[in-house]
Amino acid sequence: MNKNTNSKYNLNIKRDKSRLYTIMKLKNYIAGQWIEGTGEGIPLYNAVNGELVAVSDTDGINFDEALQYGRTVGYRNLSKMTFYDRGEMLKKVALYLLERKKKYYELSYKTGATHSDSWVDIEGGFGTFFTYSGLAKRMLPNTPFWVDGDVQKISANGTHLGTHILTPSEGVSVQINAYNFPVWGMLEKLSTSLLAGVPGIVKPATPGSYLTNAVFQDMIESGLLPEGAIQLVCGEPGNILDYVQDGDSVLFTGSAYTGRKLKSLPSIAGNAVRFNMEADSLNASILGLDAKPGTPEFDLFIREVRNEMTTKAGQKCTAIRRIIVPENWVGDVQNALSKALDQTKIGNPLNRETRMGSIVGKKELEVLSQKLEKLKAETELVYDGQHELVDADFESGAFMSPKVFFNDKPFEKNISHELEAFGPVSTMMPYRDAEEAAALAKRGKGSLVGSIISHDEKFVAETSWKMASSHGRIFVLNRDNAKESTGHGSPLPTLMHGGPGRAGGGEEMGGLNGLHFFLQKTAIQGSPDILTAITKVYTQGADKKYSDKHPFQQYFEEVEVGDSLETAGRTVTEADIVNFSNVSWDHFYAHTDATSLSGTIFDQPVAHGYFILSAAAGLFVSGKKGPVIANYGLENASFFKPVYAGDTITVYLTAKEKINRGVKGRNIPSGVVKWLVEVVNQREEVVCVATILTLVAKKSPFISLNKKEIQKILNGLTPETQPKFGLMTAQNMLEHLEDFLHFSVGKTQPPLLEQNEEQLEKLRDWLYKHKPISQGLKYEGLPENENAPLRYRNLDEAKAKFLESLTEFLIYYKENPLAEHNHPLFHQLNKEMWELFHRKHFTYHFEQFNLI
Numbered sequence: 001m002n003k004n005t006n007s008k009y010n011l012n013i014k015r016d017k018s019r020l021y022t023i024m025k026l027k028n029y030i031a032g033q034w035i036e037g038t039g040e041g042i043p044l045y046n047a048v049n050g051e052l053v054a055v056s057d058t059d060g061i062n063f064d065e066a067l068q069y070g071r072t073v074g075y076r077n078l079s080k081m082t083f084y085d086r087g088e089m090l091k092k093v094a095l096y097l098l099e100r101k102k103k104y105y106e107l108s109y110k111t112g113a114t115h116s117d118s119w120v121d122i123e124g125g126f127g128t129f130f131t132y133s134g135l136a137k138r139m140l141p142n143t144p145f146w147v148d149g150d151v152q153k154i155s156a157n158g159t160h161l162g163t164h165i166l167t168p169s170e171g172v173s174v175q176i177n178a179y180n181f182p183v184w185g186m187l188e189k190l191s192t193s194l195l196a197g198v199p200g201i202v203k204p205a206t207p208g209s210y211l212t213n214a215v216f217q218d219m220i221e222s223g224l225l226p227e228g229a230i231q232l233v234c235g236e237p238g239n240i241l242d243y244v245q246d247g248d249s250v251l252f253t254g255s256a257y258t259g260r261k262l263k264s265l266p267s268i269a270g271n272a273v274r275f276n277m278e279a280d281s282l283n284a285s286i287l288g289l290d291a292k293p294g295t296p297e298f299d300l301f302i303r304e305v306r307n308e309m310t311t312k313a314g315q316k317c318t319a320i321r322r323i324i325v326p327e328n329w330v331g332d333v334q335n336a337l338s339k340a341l342d343q344t345k346i347g348n349p350l351n352r353e354t355r356m357g358s359i360v361g362k363k364e365l366e367v368l369s370q371k372l373e374k375l376k377a378e379t380e381l382v383y384d385g386q387h388e389l390v391d392a393d394f395e396s397g398a399f400m401s402p403k404v405f406f407n408d409k410p411f412e413k414n415i416s417h418e419l420e421a422f423g424p425v426s427t428m429m430p431y432r433d434a435e436e437a438a439a440l441a442k443r444g445k446g447s448l449v450g451s452i453i454s455h456d457e458k459f460v461a462e463t464s465w466k467m468a469s470s471h472g473r474i475f476v477l478n479r480d481n482a483k484e485s486t487g488h489g490s491p492l493p494t495l496m497h498g499g500p501g502r503a504g505g506g507e508e509m510g511g512l513n514g515l516h517f518f519l520q521k522t523a524i525q526g527s528p529d530i531l532t533a534i535t536k537v538y539t540q541g542a543d544k545k546y547s548d549k550h551p552f553q554q555y556f557e558e559v560e561v562g563d564s565l566e567t568a569g570r571t572v573t574e575a576d577i578v579n580f581s582n583v584s585w586d587h588f589y590a591h592t593d594a595t596s597l598s599g600t601i602f603d604q605p606v607a608h609g610y611f612i613l614s615a616a617a618g619l620f621v622s623g624k625k626g627p628v629i630a631n632y633g634l635e636n637a638s639f640f641k642p643v644y645a646g647d648t649i650t651v652y653l654t655a656k657e658k659i660n661r662g663v664k665g666r667n668i669p670s671g672v673v674k675w676l677v678e679v680v681n682q683r684e685e686v687v688c689v690a691t692i693l694t695l696v697a698k699k700s701p702f703i704s705l706n707k708k709e710i711q712k713i714l715n716g717l718t719p720e721t722q723p724k725f726g727l728m729t730a731q732n733m734l735e736h737l738e739d740f741l742h743f744s745v746g747k748t749q750p751p752l753l754e755q756n757e758e759q760l761e762k763l764r765d766w767l768y769k770h771k772p773i774s775q776g777l778k779y780e781g782l783p784e785n786e787n788a789p790l791r792y793r794n795l796d797e798a799k800a801k802f803l804e805s806l807t808e809f810l811i812y813y814k815e816n817p818l819a820e821h822n823h824p825l826f827h828q829l830n831k832e833m834w835e836l837f838h839r840k841h842f843t844y845h846f847e848q849f850n851l852i
Helices: 003-024 063-079 083-098 101-111 115-139 184-196 209-221 256-263 296-314 327-342 362-376 434-442 457-470 511-518 528-535 574-584 609-620 707-714 730-744 757-767 795-815 831-848
Strands: 028-030 033-035 042-045 052-056 146-153 161-168 173-176 200-203 230-232 249-254 274-279 283-287 320-326 380-384 403-406 425-431 447-453 471-477 519-526 563-566 628-639 648-659 670-680 686-697 821-823 827-829
Touching (some): 003 052, 063 161, 063 230, 083 101, 083 115, 083 184, 083 209, 101 115, 173 184, 184 200, 184 209, 184 511, 296 471, 320 327, 327 425, 457 471, 609 648, 757 831
Parallel strands (some): 249 274, 283 447
Antiparallel strands (some): 028 033, 563 648, 648 670, 821 827
């Protein structure tokens, strides 16, 4: 940066301070209140044109109070929620933010990010919330704690056992983020801490913090997060880390130097404060020996390097900093990469032609320029694209064209392996064989990601094994996965983001593993009954609860852990074994050939293990239709003793665990119940143990279409019954319900409200959810401020006609189960959809008149 540019920048600061500080100062969110700093603050400039965007200021903030508030109010509110509920919370927040994304993009462009850069930051952040919500609802329990691993038998007779549970660490998480991803950086860390039940204090990097602030404001305004769950420090962090204590955690993203400095603070090093660091990283990409010019892999390599150099203007902790290529193709790579970079238009992100924006700010540009000079001292600058900017200029904005250096002796010249220039900068270096390629990749002393572009499986395998110890992730790209590849620089919620050594040694995300950083693992020891009581998971040996009602006749909410069934016995015959062999085609000798059993563990032909499981199911399954929808899976099936013809088996079925479950689309709301299946023989010896999973319907909150029950409800309806809301009279309401019964059997045709197919799909999906009709919702077919004219003489006649129409509906669909008829809003509905609608509709109006 030249002196004139510096001078102009300083003048802008002086001119803008008095004019805009008072109206553009970003507020901090501390202890449930929006607080403005008391100092002059730090001006935040548009990285593209140099205009003042906002001012950040944290002067006067009581950081001790912020942490105490998080540890008390925030922890109390979050930790008492179940994992399932926290997952649902993340989904709702993400949906709320997604509806408001347009304004975030407008702010993101001011950070120098292009539309595609912004998409990764903004919607990538929302996507992380969605991913963790899905993981929680599929895999985590509906309890505030999480049982980790199997029960361990630690006594001879099984009366004293052990297991582990995970509970939220009792503290607050301070999250210090980098400037390159103002949205994703925040949401990526919050996704795991909030799901784990630990409140967070977000400290975004000062440049671009106005974007973080906007998203954070909407998170608070949504009302979807419990009080104290999140706080925001928008500006300098001050001495906030002086107040961390046992149970707290710090998550840092930034330079390795700063990270090590923070980790050594007395408040962190001297207390039981968990510290996770994701630091700068000299990531490498290796072009395979087979990927010569003209191959798909060569072209993919050039594209990947160019993308990683220019996406976010190279301001990515996962960007490719070292380009490792076979020594014979250095010139080919340099020429191809130069042409690709020449075609990358740089400039104003608001222009559609722009493919690379600016550095986040002038200060960061100056630091980057200083690092370039250090690189030049030891390596050759072989590409210095002097691009003309699109709708921008170098003086006003923080722009830098891509730079490619060449290190001709990468095992002797170390600057390329030690200095990271955080921008569109990378260094090319040659290698001779797989051994050298891996060795060069490892000279980065720990990286977040390394990539290998090759179609040679042997080369990829050998290189991967050798470089894995110094990398958090290895990305392999070739013609087979290129179309669906997520790219070298894309951390994914389901995979670990972090790396050893220089990269910080941290582990973020990685699916549910990312939660472990925030959870305390505790061993629990006790009797089977005690372990069952604590974990809410049935432990073998604990008391069983028997009742006359078959467990499969209970809805998900009604099933309790420990509910059990003892079946009748079944004697296995030779015919059973032969028939199962013929049906299954399993003619293994131990089942079918008595002459081949010499020297085996069997005395005579043995029943198939899967026959035992099938026979067990035949004994414990209820044939009557009930809330159990389907068999969902089988886990941990083990066979302990052989079963021969003449043996009698009995089954003990016990509800082992309940897992709440999010349901999408047109599926009945349900949960998963795990059932422990214990099969014993006539000597009470356990011959088989397995866990089966069933989908069990949740009890509907809507009344059933049972004529007798509805008739009883209507007995409480009189002409004097007043509605809780709306204009309808009792008779109006019944005639309105009858209208829809007529629509559902095609007796009358409703006027159809205009809907596109996407809207109709969403509306029909809603029918299957246990969500009621919103109170006061107005049906467009009714008069605006008056009731429809009555067609019956009195309420008694309206009741009779309504019940006649209900009977007609029930009979009609027994005779015409495949019939479909129009609904004014949902359009064409089948039998199941009409039943779901009527149940919701009747419930809505019966509640309107206090009948249920």
